[in-house]
Amino acid sequence: MTDARIAVARPRVPKEDDGSTLSWEELLSSYRVAFIRGYFRFRNSVRNRVWPTTTNNLVVVCGLSQYLLHYQPPSLHYLTRHLNTMATALPLPASSPTWVRNAVVSCGISVGFFVVLMRVRQYLLRILLAYRGWMYEKPREMSLKTRVWGVCVKLVSGYQPSLYSCQRSLPRMPVPPLHATMGCHGRVMPSLQAAQRLHFKPGRGGHERLIYALPESWAAPDAEEKYAYLMNRTPLAINSNYYCLDHYSWAPTTKQVSRAANVIYSLCVMRRLIDREQLQPLCLRGTIPICMAQYERLFSTVRCVMAQYERLFSTVRCVMTQYERLFSSVRCVMAQYERLFSTVSSQASVTDNSAVLAGQVLEHREVTNEDLLLRQRLVQRLPLQELCYRLVAGSVSDSERSVPALTGLPRTQWATLMEQHFAKGINRDNLDIIHRAAFMVVLLDAPPKDIHDKGKTLLHADGRTLWFDKSLNVCFFPDGQCGFNAEHSMADAPALGHVWEYAMTNEVLEKRYLDNGEVMPPPREFRQGPHSPPRRIIWDMTDALAHSITQAAHANLQQADDLDLFIEHHSAFGKGVLKKALISPDAFVQIALQLAYFRDSGGRFVQTYEASATRLYQHGRTETVRSCTRESSAFVRAMSEDTVSRTQKLALLREAGERHQSLYKAAMNGEGIDRHLFALYVVSRGLGYDCELLENVIKRPWTLSTSQQPQQQVTNSNLPDINFEPFRKMAPQFTLKPLVGIVAPDVEKCTSCAEALVFCTAYQAACIYLHAVLVLG
Template identity: 45%
Template sequence: MAEARSAVAGLQVREIVRERSSCENIFRVWLRTAVRKYHRVRNSISNGMWPTSVHNICILCVLVFLFMLSDIEVAESIKELFWDTGDKLHVPHELPATVRAIIVACFISVVLSVVFMKLRQIILRSLLSYRGWMYEPTKPGQKYLTMLWCIAVRVVSGYQPSLYSCQRSLPRLPVPPLHDTIVRLLDSLRAVCTPEEMKVLEMQAQKFESTLGPTLQRLLYLRSWISSNYVSEWWEKYIYLSNRMPLAINSNYYCFDQSYAHPSHIQSSRTAVIIHNCLVFKRLIDREELQPLVLRGTVPICMSQYERLFSTTRVPGVDIDEICHYSSTESKHVMLQHKGFFYKVDVYDAANQILFPTTLEHQIEWIMEDAKKHTASEAEASLAALTTLDRVTWAKIRQKHFADGINRESLSAIEKATFFVSMNDLEPRGLTERGKLLLHGDGRSIWFDKSLNVQVFKDCTSGMNCEHSMADAPAMAHMWESTVTREVLEKLYDESGRCMPPGKKFKQYAILRPQRLVWDISPELEKDIAEALAKARKANDDMDLFVRDHDSWGKGVIKKCKVSPDAFVQMALQLAYYKENKKFVQTYEASMTRLYLNGRTETVRSCTIEATEFVRRTNKWWRVLGPFSILELRSRTLPSPSTMSTDVAQQTIPTSPPAWCPGVPRERDPVIFSGTDEQDVEDWLSSYEQRLTSWLRQTIEEQVCEALSSTYQPPPVSAPLTYADVGRRPAHVPSNVD
């Protein structure tokens, strides 16, 4: 331990003020603590009172005071009621009337404000429970009822909310009826189960609904009353913390920075700016100055996940893991890994200011020079590989080798860090290799237990790896987008790529030199580390990832076809999987539930009966029209989703390509295919495949882009393909025809 502490000393950098006397330091520490507690209490009161505020109480107090001293005869009875309230409060009559009026006015204004506050919170919670706006387009096209609802929400809501102000007004996650839950479950299974399997499932569902189901439903209702969110707690405990699989690849996720543009070519400068920007975002969270997210400028969403973005670690356990979140007083440093060494870098100076990027840059350069003077052992450089093990094995190793001594102290420094930063000498070639390194690293460059891992490569590209149990990707993406955006919007680098120096008025107070962690690695621990690294690299090699930059067209083209981009991607996934495996499987899509208090995600089953029918029919047309013309076919011939109730008997299948299809001679008017043999359909497809092949290869993308940008309408077809043709089987087509 003495060797670890010997690295602590003052670092000489530009514009650093010397430490003051010990008495003055004690006073400054006490003052900072008092100010921090004051802001914490103030934010708690403000959040508890929202959508009202202290200003409303003050204004109401003044109005009541003036009313009590006024000579309005019409409201004499109300004035007498106010003065009688003073008598019931035993306000001494010896006091002047003005003083008595002030006391009574303060009491009445507080009581009325509390009543109005609770009333507004209840009304706002009821208004926010309305979900009809989600199924309506934005202006124009909204119903008058929805527009009135928007106005009511804005009137009842307060102004200038802080980060957690809207939490008390968010509705709780409702419990769906038991019958609806069972029906939706069966519908989600119908697309992937055989008729025989569905009969068994339906019998089991009926038995469950009449026996055990109602009892469990009542218990679920009871839990929803006593819990802020009856799903999120179970989701975090049983889906994440109870999972014994390794975090690497299986749970943690990653995010890029800019794909190609990099604001600096100096690794230390880029790392310093990223650390600084992350700390600025953390300060906004700590002070609750970050504006809460609001959908369509009206509907707030839950912001509780932001509390654990930083200074959070997932501690492994034999049976279940534990999430440890540290306060700002405990977590005042970041952990930086470079050339196999771990460095504890204090990111606040003696005045509790965030270190300026130039100061951080000097700290990092000192680390780079220090790492060159030493050589880390293979075991020490591979310590992070232990976090790639399954949770049971890692928990046992942690209890055995990191329970006391210098290993415990060094591990505690990592777990209490604000976040983990890795500066390595890897230079990823292309997006795919960078994605793999951000997802799993080289087996020892990511501390997977930390909520946030930032990697900065030698070529100054960067990204983050995040632990999933603390928060979902949208919250982390918000932080990361703010971090990389500040690099562009603010001038943080000079022309040479170095960090911009601070202004003349800025003074950076004394800081400590980075502390290199020291470990006591026994032969047994060294063996465990080597085995962990070997398993990690084997898993990394077995993981297949391909990242492609698709810039030909994006969501704008999809929206022109009046299709949801999310639905388009989901159907593309179903089609791709079916073309590869010739079958359908249950599909998981995460849907955000942050419209409710403490909401996280819920499962959406995108593999439905309609989706499977769409995929089968699209797969038939694919060989003839190609992917882009399928998209054009949807926009040209299918009505909007509101017409999905079209009579099935009127659905037809054209026997020739649409007349607007370029490059195809129209030999005859379309007729209705009435055959019942699947071979007839195959023969028809083959007859047109030869004529379209050359055109598909040469002009498909050009023609489709031109067609999408044009405004002409295709000529009417006697037998148009309806939307229901894609979603379900026509009545006159037998079941053996796919």
Template identity: 45%
Template sequence: MAEARNAVAGLRIREIDDERNSAAVMFRVWLKTAIRKYHRIRNSISNGMWPTSVQNIGILCVIVFLFMLSEIDVAESIKEFFWDTGDTLHVPHVVQVMQHNLASTLILNYALPSTVRAVIVACFISIVLSVVFMKVRQIILRGLLAYRGWMYEARKPGEKYLTLMWCMAVRVVSGYQPSLYSCQRCLPRLPVPPLHDTIVRLLDSLKAVCTEDEMKVLSEQAEKFEKTLGPTLQRLLYLRSWYASNYVTDWWEKYIYLSSRSSLAVNSNYYCFDQSYYHPSDIQSSRTAVIIHNCLVFKRLIDREELQPLVLRGTVPICMSQYERLFSTTRVPGIDVDEICHFCTSESKHVILQHKGMFYKLEVYDSTNQILFPTTLEHQIEWIMKDAEHHTPTEAETSLAALTSLDRPTWARIRNKYFVAGVNKESLDAIEKATFFVSMNDLEPSGLNERGKYLLHGDGKSIWFDKSLNVQVFKNAHAGMNCEHSMADAPAMAHMWEYALTREVLEKVYDESGRCMPPGKKLKQGSIRRPQRLVWDISPELEREIAGALANARKNNEDLDLYVRDHDSWGKGVIKKCKVSPDAFIQMALQLTYYKENKKFVQTYEASMTRLYLNGRTETVRSCTLEAVDFVKAMVENSVSNEEKIRLLRRAANKHQMLYRDAMSGKGVDRHLFALFVACKGLKYESEFLTNAIMRPWTLSTSQTPHTQLDYSPDADLEVFTNKICPGGGFGPVSDDGYGVSYIIPNNSKIFFHVSSKKSCPNTNSERFVKTLDESMDEMKALFSF
């Protein structure tokens, strides 16, 4: 389509310097800034008042005013109380006005109209009553949201009706049209579980993976801990839960993520694909432009708090605090502990685009603070691609990103030595303050395995692992993202990514040739800046450091064994016919698979969320239970009947579902143990029990990727959308001799598995594990006749 191509090529982009001193431009910038400040103030007031609103105050004020001036004899005492309130507030009946002339000064008394006094009193009373009403509603709603019976309603017949009444009460007390953070004040705080309950649950979970002698030692240690040190630490956690928004989260962020000294590559960061086999454009620059634009639109929704908070079952809101740091966030390395730096929009108006090893600062807002149109971004990106052809950077310059894959102390030492002044500091600041990082490379991965590996660790120099979001775009226009884990968990970032990909599918953003659609005639772009290539001053010493970092990164990358499986023969639809939870079914299949390969059971981690509570993040579901062990042993025993295997499968699945609900309800084991351990270390105590419980390896680490977090996501079971499904993403193995397993169930006929391990471990093989997993799932399906 040459006409469309020429139309895009003819788009004139003005340099911002052309109108730098224009009064009209300055006024528009001032107006945009004023509007942004107004929205922030309005949102702060609205969030503080939710579930009531400013409109409610106005309505109440009018009612009180009319009531005070009415001639109705009903509730005369209340009316008198309102007027007396005016006297208490010293609202005057008479206003004195001084009138000066040449001869003298006169003091004139004017009677203050009763309507004016009524307005003043009505405003005061309505504000007071609204604040009281607001606090009462917040307290009631917080109490209602602490109820978790709706998660267990299938256990007892009577609980279903109780849940219905509870649901009605929540909707009556809740406000309407909450903004992104409106529900935060009403969310309950994560409760501290009873110490005895946590110990009992821990010991129960370890019976499946420990010998009798190990269990005897653990039981003795647990009994001693519960009688001696445990109550002291428990009281400290109770005290902390009263003043902290969440008694675990800040410790979890600091000690699990920021204090970890190992490399972020493979060990901490995770990845996500775009669509499995479909990509809406074959042109790399066009696809990059649209993805950047869609991400920025989502960021704008966050900044304006216009993104609707997620609600379970249409009633229960979840915590949205993690969204604040999805963009414009960097993890800065430290010698002992890292730091998360988040930048406001006024400091972060650009993205960093890496192409052919060079870094470009790409401004993504025009002179009126409007997000650049996809066509404008496309033009800017193509300018970068042409500019990159005229430069020949050194190997060290193209490999700078490899430094972020080093262990954290080493990267911190190099950063503090070579990047604290001059052009290196300016260029590093540009990267760290960027909204996010984009890499356009010349690779065309042939399949899911190759794409997944590159998205997780790149080629050693294509991912800036410190950034909260790295977008990777391949030459064939397939894309994906790599995300830093400390500032947010995968569901929040997956929500953003789902938004960006869904807009590509549902909206016409490309023309027939694959180029970005031009904006409507009424839409006008302000003046913009040309992209700026970042400059570096690399000394011979720094060059050697970079070369060493690149060699180390490539060595670690080679050790990763990743296999991505598109299980498309059957999926959730069949599992539901088995009357088993799909997640529990897969977890039991994983247990069966691991046992077939290793003839033993190991401690298994499945991530669950605690976002039903304020600032909640994750909790662990210990999937390897005694019930799971019984089922697996029955499955490998030919003498056991199918009926008995089905019974054991459903019993194990029910136990797993119960553990998952407990984890979501704040009754998990591991975050409580972790908090006890931190408190113990902080008080300089030692506990054999806590050390033994905390330090046990997670040989099998699993996670289900969420999907359909948008209300308007298309039905993935429709044939037209089947090839447009996102396969989710994955992560590296947590244990050197174990597996990392991520899976997503996007529709009724597909399940995607991402299995990772290390090639250096002689006992693991990701492809072999996936094939055995296929066999295990088919064997479990064959138990049922339908």
């Protein structure tokens, strides 16, 4: 049956391989578009390299020099004398006109001044951004030193930075002193003996050898990405990937395809902003920029499985200007009722290296001169809705619709199957389509029973629907609700949370749906360019591959059944009340979790993980905050004793909160311990140096894993405040995954606003110490 379908299917042969030659018109068009693409990529690269200076500085200095040399103003005789001396000293023919000498001098002075100014501003800005005193002061109670520093940062910084303009000015994370790391480790891990905490075996250079082996860029994400993620052999489903909900209890429409069309369109617009670097970089307090490097791999990225370790494949970015009529193609792969289709979610060009020519991008549609002359725009919401409707009808075999189940297997097993069944032929071509797609779209066939079932479905679905290797899987339920599942190694949750918040916010700010729930049609004068209909992805399904898919789906379902997930909306109070009580909301939640686990587990304290962002530094990602401290343990024990007064308990709570807050700020400032110890561990293994301490630290399980997600990253003056009653139900909720597998059976996620707290608890059903109701109670 499969062979018959493949025989009658249109062969996917690239243009350059079908024996034909390009016409002169097509050849010239391809060269023209390649030149335009290269020009804008080069222009954006130059802008990022010279920021915070601009070409305006170059033009002004050149014009001023030319004016002084031409008019010779008497009031500036000192400057004009030196300029004339330089013009006379030029090795030009004696017959050269004066204006030529003046032009050469002006250009040379302007270029030299521009380069010096650029270097000085970049290094000065990097030095200024290394200051962290502002973090330990309240925004309304800043010292004079911090105020002066803020003014200096504003003066040195350029205006209208692009997405990656601030990257070169961000400081690098310094290598912390080893004694400081070990001292902090001893304070947060009091159960270890002093000799075990501080002892490095001598011989072969001892710990000095490890320290000097650490490169200057030790905190770059390469080592963490490779050794913590890409070399991990556990399944991605549940263990690594994370998920995100849409609005908590509100949906703008109850129609699945209409919601899908609008969200796909918003994501494509966001991807275009990222590709063109038109998205404004995020700045803390409107002054301090953070690292935006993770945004480069949010779309068109896949985790390519291999036998030993894996790599991330990301389609080459195509940077286009807003005035360019040929947009880069953005393709998404849709799976409706577990049927895989390939469709086009933006109009096209021959400019996207993800598929070289439009003959490949648009499912081998030939490019005509009329296509190039049309004003090509992103496919609008109404055509996208029609494309989604086409995916509803049809049938396919269970094996073909369950191919994504293979991505949920252990990585070594999936790599073996990849080599056996997907290394060549039509299956290889299908994988290329999926790998080069911007993201996956999944139209589910069953609505969630409740919010808990919704979160669990987005985390693992039915074990055969989500392509876990893909950077982004956007899922849509039949009742109009949606969410996504994301791969973790390419970026952390706040980056994708920013993209998702943009898509969800636009549904509130703009009227995108008719009263009947259908997509709002575009204006009559709008002219939509041509687009291709969706086409089935047909797999070469052998008996061995079908058997492997069935086993994978069964294994994924067993793993999903072992997971318990609970989401609770706590509306009695939010972070507004906690701030009035002069305690950090994050610290309050972390201490509450310690108390809940202590009571539920029979008086046990366990190693607790909390993620803290280090994006104040270049290529920073996360650092670990160890929430279980001596101060929090003292408060938890005091809560279990009736002899301790309420005043003493409150004092212990404040002390524990201040301790947690200081640890969190230290982690943000690069003073954490876990990433440093991990880097030392990687270096020690590379040098063949065995260290018992590092082995103990790295392999110690994280029994509790917690995190929180920032809200309102979108900078928009018209953005509604989620703390207002009409918008509380519209707030998008972000939830994370268990960071590791069997050894860490629980993860707690909290999202907070001024009036409410949202908890997500996920743990393995076999864990006897945890129960979602008790954790939240």
